[in-house]
Amino acid sequence: MKRLMNRRPNRASKIFLGLLPFIIILLVYASASSQRLAENADDKLLPSFSSMADAINRMAFQEDKRTGQYLFWTDTWSSLKRLLTAVFFAAVIALSLGILLGVIPYLHANFSPLITVISLIPPMAILPILFIVFGLGELSKVVLIGIGITPFITRDLLARVLEIPQEQLIKAQTLGANTWLVITRIVFPQVCPRLIDALRLSLGAAWLFLIASEAIAADGGLGYRIFLVRRYLAMDVIIPYVVWVTFLAFMTDYLLRKFSKFAFPWYYQASNKA
Amino acid sequence: MSILLEIKNVWKQYGDAVVLEQLSKCVSAGEFVTIVGASGCGKTTFLNMLLGTESYSKGKILLDGKPLPSEPSQDRGVVFQRYSAFPHLTVLRNTMLGAELSASPFLGIVFNRRKFSAIREKAEKMLESVGLSHALNSYPHELSGGMQQRLSIAQALMKQPRMLLLDEPFGALDPGTRSDMHKLILALWKETGITIFMVTHDIEEGFYLGTRLWVFDKVRFDPHNAEAYGAQITYDIDVDQSAKRRLKKELELELEKSEQAFGASE
Numbered sequence: 001m002k003r004l005m006n007r008r009p010n011r012a013s014k015i016f017l018g019l020l021p022f023i024i025i026l027l028v029y030a031s032a033s034s035q036r037l038a039e040n041a042d043d044k045l046l047p048s049f050s051s052m053a054d055a056i057n058r059m060a061f062q063e064d065k066r067t068g069q070y071l072f073w074t075d076t077w078s079s080l081k082r083l084l085t086a087v088f089f090a091a092v093i094a095l096s097l098g099i100l101l102g103v104i105p106y107l108h109a110n111f112s113p114l115i116t117v118i119s120l121i122p123p124m125a126i127l128p129i130l131f132i133v134f135g136l137g138e139l140s141k142v143v144l145i146g147i148g149i150t151p152f153i154t155r156d157l158l159a160r161v162l163e164i165p166q167e168q169l170i171k172a173q174t175l176g177a178n179t180w181l182v183i184t185r186i187v188f189p190q191v192c193p194r195l196i197d198a199l200r201l202s203l204g205a206a207w208l209f210l211i212a213s214e215a216i217a218a219d220g221g222l223g224y225r226i227f228l229v230r231r232y233l234a235m236d237v238i239i240p241y242v243v244w245v246t247f248l249a250f251m252t253d254y255l256l257r258k259f260s261k262f263a264f265p266w267y268y269q270a271s272n273k274a
Numbered sequence: 275m276s277i278l279l280e281i282k283n284v285w286k287q288y289g290d291a292v293v294l295e296q297l298s299k300c301v302s303a304g305e306f307v308t309i310v311g312a313s314g315c316g317k318t319t320f321l322n323m324l325l326g327t328e329s330y331s332k333g334k335i336l337l338d339g340k341p342l343p344s345e346p347s348q349d350r351g352v353v354f355q356r357y358s359a360f361p362h363l364t365v366l367r368n369t370m371l372g373a374e375l376s377a378s379p380f381l382g383i384v385f386n387r388r389k390f391s392a393i394r395e396k397a398e399k400m401l402e403s404v405g406l407s408h409a410l411n412s413y414p415h416e417l418s419g420g421m422q423q424r425l426s427i428a429q430a431l432m433k434q435p436r437m438l439l440l441d442e443p444f445g446a447l448d449p450g451t452r453s454d455m456h457k458l459i460l461a462l463w464k465e466t467g468i469t470i471f472m473v474t475h476d477i478e479e480g481f482y483l484g485t486r487l488w489v490f491d492k493v494r495f496d497p498h499n500a501e502a503y504g505a506q507i508t509y510d511i512d513v514d515q516s517a518k519r520r521l522k523k524e525l526e527l528e529l530e531k532s533e534q535a536f537g538a539s540e
Contacts, residue, residue: 155537165357170327171426172360173346175372175433177382185371185382209364266362 001135047236055236071225072244079222080248082138083210086145086197090206093146094153095195099187101154103179112158119151123209131217141213148209149202153195160194161187195266200256207249278303278436278469279324284333286319292504293319297333299488299507303346306463306470308480310489311408312533315505318441320490324471325352325439337436348376348536351430351438355445358426359414365425366410369397372433397432403465404428404458424458431466440472444479456483477529487511491532 009017033046047055060072097115101108127144134140164187172186214223222245229237261268280302286294296494301307311317320330323335326345327369335342337349346352358413359368373384373393384390401407404424414422423443430438444452463470474480480487488510496502 115348167354168360169353170325170346171358171429172371172375173428174325174348174350174352174435176348176375178379181375181379181382181502184358185375190360264362266413266415269413270361 016052017273038118044233044235051236053238055234056240057074059237059240062110063142073221073223075225075241076244078218078220079210079214081088081204082214083145084212086142087149087203087206090146090150090153091195091199094150094157094198095185095191097154097272098157098161099183099191102164103183105131108158114177115151115154116157118147119155121147124212127213127216136217139208143219144213145206146208149206152202152205153198156198157191157195160191164190193260193267196256198258200253203249203252203256207245211245276303277301278305278338280336280339282334282336284323285331286316286323286328286334287331287504293433294330294506295504296506299510301469301486303469304467305426306474306483306485307488308484308486309473309488309490309528310469310475310480311505312529313475315490315492315532317490321439321441321473324437325350340378348433349436351433351435353423353426353430353438353440353443353467355442359422359429361414361419364402364411364413365406365417366394366397366451368414368425369401369428370394370431373397397428400428400432401425403462407456418451419447420455423447423455427459427462431462431468434466435468435516437469437471440470442473442475452479459483481513485515487513489529491528518527 029046030049036043036046037048041141056072060070063069064071099113101112102116123144126147128141128148130140130143134143135185168186169182172182177185210221211226214221215227218224222241226238226241277300279299281299281301284294284297285292297320309317309320319328323330324342326343326347329344330363343349351359360371371382373396374384377384377389377393384393398407398410401410404427406421406424406428409417409421411417414425417425426443427438445454447455456479459470462468468486472480472483487509488507489511490505491508492503492505492537493508
C-alpha cells in the first residue's frame with residue numbers, strides 16, 4: 001500500500017469524485033424539500049425543483065405583466081453591463097497605473113503610498129458617499145465595483161512589474177529601448193497574462209459589490225431581484241437566481257482562463273500554471 | 275589600433291567603504307579583455323560601471339574620447355548569466371527586437387512588411403551564426419541554458435555595439451556546453467572584430483579566451499578596517515602562449531590567498 005499522499009485518482013475517478021458532492025447536495029436538498037412539502041404544501045423555505053422550474057419559466061420566458069419585459073434576461077443584462085463596464089475600466093486603470101508606477105521610480109515614490117491607503121478603504125463604507133456624489137443611477141454602482149477592485153489589481157500588477165528581472169530591462173536598453181519602448185515591448189506584453197490572473201481573482205469581489213449596490217438602490221438587476229422577492233419569501237426565485245449568478249461567475253472565469261491560455265502560451269508553458 | 279576605451283583614475287566608494295581604487299587603463303578596439311578576481315572584489319561592479327548601471331565616485335571613463343553615458347545604451351551590448359532573453363518572444367522575435375526598436379520609435383513594432391522581412395532576414399542570419407537556426411519559433415523557456423546564452427549573444431550582436439560586456443555568461447553551464455560556447459564566442463569575436471569585456475571566476479577560461487587578462491585584487495590592507503582600501507588591477511597580462519604557462523600557476527596561488535583574505539574580512 002502506498003502512502004495516502006502518494007495515491008492519485010485516474011481521470012475517470014477524478015471526474016466522478018468531483019461530481020459526487022454536487023450530486024449529494026442535490027439529493028439531500030430534494031429529500032429535505034419533499035419532506036417539508038409533505039408536512040405543509042405551502043412551505044416556502046425549500047421549494048421543490050418543479051416550482052423552481054415554474055418560477056424560471058415565469059421570469060425568463062413570459063412577459064412581465066406590469067412592464068412587458070422578460071425580467072430574468074433584463075436583470076441579467078443590466079447586471080452584466082454594470083459588472084463588465086466596471087471591470088473594463090478597472091483593468092485599464094490598473095494596467096496603466098501598475099505599469100507606470102512599476103517602471104518609473106519617481107511615480108512609484110509619488111503614488112504608491114496613496115494607492116496602498118486607498119486599497120485599505122472598505123468600499124462598502126463609502127457607498128453612501130458614492131450615492132450622494134454620483135446619484136442613485138448606474139454610475140454609482142459602476143464606481144463602487146471599480147473602487148472595490150481597482151486598487152487590488154493595481155497593487156498586484158505593480159508587484160508583477162517589479163518582479164521582471166532587472167537584467168531584462170537593462171538588456172532592452174542596450175538594444176535601443178527608451179522608457180516608452182520598454183513599456184510597449186517588454187513590460188506590457190509580460191503583464192497582460194498577469195492582468196487576467198488578477199481579474200479572475202477579483203471577479204468574486206466585483207460580484208459582491210454589484211449585488212450589494214443593487215440590493216440598496218436599483219430598478220433592475222440580479223441582486224435587485226433577489227432582494228426584492230425576499231419580501232415574499234420567494235425562495236423559488238431566489239435559489240435559481242443564485243445558481244445563475246454562480247454560473248455567470250464561473251463562465252467569466254472560465255472564458256478568461258481560456259483566452260489567456262490561447263493568447264499567452266509562453267506564460268503557461270514556462271510557469272506550468274493550470 | 276585605435277583606443278576605444280580610456281579609464282582614468284576611477285574610484286568606486288560606498289560611503290566610507292572603498293570598493294575599487296586607482297583604475298587607469300586604455301583598451302584598443304578589438305581586444306578581448308577577461309577580468310578575474312576573488313568573489314566580492316568588485317569585478318562585477320566594474321563591469322556595471324562600463325555598462326552604465328553603476329556610477330563611479332571619482333575619475334573618468336571615455337568611450338571613443340567621449341564620456342561614457344551613465345545609463346545603458348546601444349554602444350554597449352550585454353550578456354548576463356541569466357534572464358537576458360525575453361520570455362514572451364520567440365527566439366526569432368527576441369533577436370529582431372533590437373532592430374525593431376530602432377526602426378519604430380512609436381511602438382517598437384515594425385508593421386511595414388518589407389522592413390519587417392529585411393530585419394527578419396538579418397536576424398535569421400545572426401541566429402545561424404550562433405547555431406540557433408533550428409529553434410526560430412521556440413520560446414526561451416524551451417531552450418537549454420547554453421542555447422539561451424547563444425540567443426542573448428545574438429540579440430546583442432544584432433545592434434553591432436562598440437563593445438560587448440559579458441558577466442559570467444557561461445558560469446551556469448555544464449563543462450561540455452561551456453567549451454562549445456568558448457569556441458562560439460571566439461569565432462564571433464574574430465569575425466566581427468568587436469571589443470569584449472568578460473568577467474569570469476574561472477582563470478582557465480580567462481586565459482583561454484582573452485587577449486588581455488586583468489586581475490582585480492587589493493594591494494593595500496588596513497588590518498583595523500578591511501574596507502579602507504579597494505581593489506586595483508594588479509595584473510594586466512598580454513596573453514600569449516608562454517605567458518599562459520608561466521603565470522597560470524603563480525596566479526592560482528595568489529588568488530587562493532586573496533580569496534581567503536576576502537573571506538576573512540567578511
